Amino acid sequence: MALGFLLPALALLGALVVYPIVFSAYRSMFDASGNTFVGAHNYTRIFTDADSRTAMRNTLIWVVVAPSLVTVLGLIFAVLTERIRWASAFKMIVFMPMAVSFLASGVIFRLVYEGDPHRGVINAVLTTVHDTFSSSSVYPGAIARPGSPLTPAPGNAFVTTTGIQPGHMVLLPLVGLPAAQLPKSATQAVPAPAPPPDGISGTVWLDFTRGGGGVQNHVDPAEKGLPGIRVQAVQAGKAVASTTTGPDGTFAFTKLPAGTYTLKLPGGNFAAPYQGVTWLGPSLITPAIIGAYIWIWAGFAMVLIAAGLAAIPRDVLEAARMDGASEWHLFRRITVPLLAPVLTVVFVTLVINVLKVFDLVFIIAPGSVQPQATVLALEMWRVSFGGGADQGAGSAMAIFLCLLVSPAIFFNLRRFRQEQ
């Protein structure tokens, strides 16, 4: 009789869960073709092959970082929501991502992490904040007119190639700037008036006449000065004086000690504008995806911990409060210890979940960055289905993954025994 009730379940579990574990273990000892026995070779490969080592390293980062962050955040949210009236609305909002597929979350976070600050919301915020506190340069992309006294120097700067004695005037032509990009204050460029014997003067201007014409390295009519450019007079590698160009592009140093100077237009004038952070690049991809994971799972931790919190007897807390314990003390000495079982369950659940994380990495990491972002669960798919076509190595990875999560079986069984 019992068999009739159990048969469908046991048949499915046997054929699609238990048998595959056995078959994978067997298959993992053969090569890609499945015909040649290779023993433990596929397993040693997991630890030596560059791609799977990256996957192992990333999985380790995930396990160390994500579950603890999510648990702590869930705990903070659960405790804080006890103090507000709209707790259930807050919980609903934070829990909502749990209902959304990893694919949709992935699309959502591709939009969030988009590198171009005109499209990605994080970089839009970052560049706005950055530009508020340090003005970005006005002339990115400027280049020195060939044949001019200027030559590029490290850090986007330009320096004069020849030494200049006080009492001289220099022309510093730049090109490569769209005329439309010039500041509105820019006026017709003029050659600077000759300086006093202890000064150097000059003009920085856009040496380009629209529609052609004009002589190179010569201030022509219809060519505009470049206002607001910092100019330094450098002697023996040290900037001894500095000034800024006027609306017509002219500048002047006075009272310079005798000697030979080079003029420098520092890189700050020409630095490319701040573009935010490359979230989806090889170096930040794993933290970026973990960020998305936290967004999804914090609600899970919060709901479980809040339920645990509700089960803490109020009179214990009240008694401690009457004895004059501070809120922080209550939290540390009573709430957290009483929550320990719930926190453990949340943490273990998250560790198992993180070991299996696949979709989120697969979706958020752009194809070109996947080798840097890969984790074991994804690498298993990549090796055996996504172009790798080596089911021997894939099986070994799957078995390895099984071994990693197997301690949780004992955790589950113990918890189950206790509940009985």
Next chain:
Amino acid sequence: MTAFSAARAPARALSWVSKGFVQIVLLGIAIFWLLPTLGLFVASLRSEADNTNTGWWTVFTKPAELTVSNYQKLLSGGGFTASFWNTIWITVPATLLVVLIASLAAYAFAWVDFPGRDWVFLVVVGLLVVPIQVALIPVARLYGLIGIFGSIPGVVLFHVAFGLPFAIFLLRNFFMGIPRELLEAARIDGCGDLTIFFRVVLPLGKPAIASLGIFQFMWVWNDLLVSLVFANTDSQPMTKALQAQMRQFGANIDVLAPGAFLSLIVPLVVFFAFQRHFVQGLLAGSVK
């Protein structure tokens, strides 16, 4: 009395300030949590050109950018609509089958005596954490042999099998709580196991079955990996269809944003409608 409350006033003011601070922090967090989804929704309502040139937040200054043309284009294409129906044809049977098969098994584990019962149940509990990666290669081969690789039934069966351990665990624990007298009274009335199961256990188990059904529904609806391996282009659900567009994320945003939004709206509605059951299921059986 007055002196007493005066002494307490600074403390009260402090707690009022800290309460206000908590409110503001939580409000900030709530906005932070809503913003990404809002961004997707707004992006799905902007033309491809607008999305390429500017961020979705520009609609707050230029509401005229909003358009439903992405949705019209997506739904008139046919391919996406087909994948939507595939999602339904995969999710609904996979959910119903898990509920049915698991409640039968859970009843046996809870109320039918047979040798080795507890050991078999422990094995099922052990299977809770098995990662589906371990079954991909063997089951793909098995499906190839019996000819259901790439078909909807194949995807459904896989989901059912991997949904069973959790489902049996959850339901068995709930069924154990049914008062023994109820079952014995039914037995004395001459009911067989099957009648008891349908007449007594299933009706009483409704809350747990609802939790389980919602969970399973969400898992299957949101799955990508299983369909990635076992579905082909004719049987693929929305998640797989959309994933194929991810390669050209920037250029396909007019497909991806509305598609992702449509794919998340059903689970979201289910979640809001059955929130209580969802949370109860979560509390009853985490660790999977």
